[in-house]
C-alpha cells in the first residue's frame with residue numbers, strides 16, 4: 497500500500513497584500529521504502545509541500561486537498577493523533593542544523609526528547625537509544641554531551657538525522673538536508689541518508705533545488721514550477737530526458753560529469769519564476785518557455801501521461817496523445 501498519498505493539495509498564505517497561492521493542486525505518491533525527490537527553483541512551493549505533510553505550516557496557511565499517511569488523512573486529524581504521527585509516522589530533517597537545534601541544550605538531550613515524549617520509556621533507556629542512534633549516523637556516543645557549537649556543520653546535520661530517526665519513523669521528509677554543507681560532507685550525508693533508508697525500509701521525500709543531488713539519491717523525481725508539479729517519473733529518466741521544457745531547462749543547468757547525454761547550459765534559464773500572487777494567464781511557465789505556442793496563453797496544462805510511468809504538464813504532451821485529443 498502507498499505510504500504517502502498527496503491528492504490535489506492546495507496551500508494559500510494570507511498575507512498583508514492578499515492571498516498567495518503557494519501550492520496549486522499537487523498530487524504525489526510514495527511507496528514504502530522508496531525515495532521521492534522534489535526539485536524546483538526557490539519559491540516554487542517545495543518547502544510548503546514538505547511542511548504541509550505534517551501540518552507544520554504557520555497559521556496564515558490555508559490547506560485544502562488530502563494528505564494520507566498510511567491511509568489516514570493528516571489534514572483531518574485531531575491534534576492528539578497528529579502529535580503521535582509526528583516523529584513516529586513521519587519526521588523532518590530541516591535545512592541549516594545550527595538554527596534547527598537548540599544552542600543551549602546538549603545534543604543527546606535533544607535527541608532523547610522525542611523518545612521520552614512519544615514512548616513510554618525510562619530516561620536510562622532513552623539515553624541508551626541516543627547512543628545507538630549516534631552510532632547509526634556515524635558519531636561516537638560520547639558526542640551526546642556536546643553542545644551544537646562544539647560540532648562541525650556535517651556533525652550537526654548527523655545529529656539532526658539521528659533526531660529524525662529517534663522514534664523509528666516510516667517516512668523521513670528531508671528539506672534541503674545538505675544545502676549549507678561543503679561538497680565532500682554533502683556527499684557523506686546523502687550517502688548516510690540513502691543507506692539508512694535502504695537498511696530500515698524507510699520512505700524518504702527529499703526536497704532540493706539541486707537536481708543532481710536528487711537524481712543520485714531518489715528513485716523518482718517530481719519537478720515543481722509555480723506551485724505545481726510539472727514533471728514526474730523515474731529519476732534518471734526525468735533528469736536525462738525531461739519532457740516539460742522547464743524540467744528540461746533545469747536538468748540542463750546541472751551537467752553530469754562523464755555522462756554523454758549531459759548538456760551544458762551556461763546561460764541557465766533566463767528570467768525569474770512568476771509572483772504566485774500574479775500568475776500569467778494559461779501556462780505559468782509560458783513567459784520563459786523557449787517553445788511556447790499561442791495556445792499556451794489560454795491552456796493551463798495539468799499533469800498528463802507522457803510515457804509509461806511518467807507524466808508532464810505541457811500542451812505538447814497533450815497533442816502527442818490522441819486519446820487526450822478525443823476527450824476534449
Ligand SMILES: Nc1ncnc2c1ncn2[C@@H]1O[C@H](COP(=O)(O)OP(=O)(O)OP(=O)(O)O)[C@@H](O)[C@H]1O
Pocket residue numbers: 509510511516518536537538539540541542543544545554556705772
Ligand atoms: N509564511 C509565509 N507567508 C507568506 N508567504 C509565504 C510563507 N512561506 C512561504 N511563502 C511564499 O510561498 C511561496 C513558496 O515558498 P516555499 O518556501 O514553499 O518555496 P521553496 O520552493 O521551498 O523555496 P526555497 O527553496 O527558497 O525555500 C513563495 O512565494 C514564498 O514567498
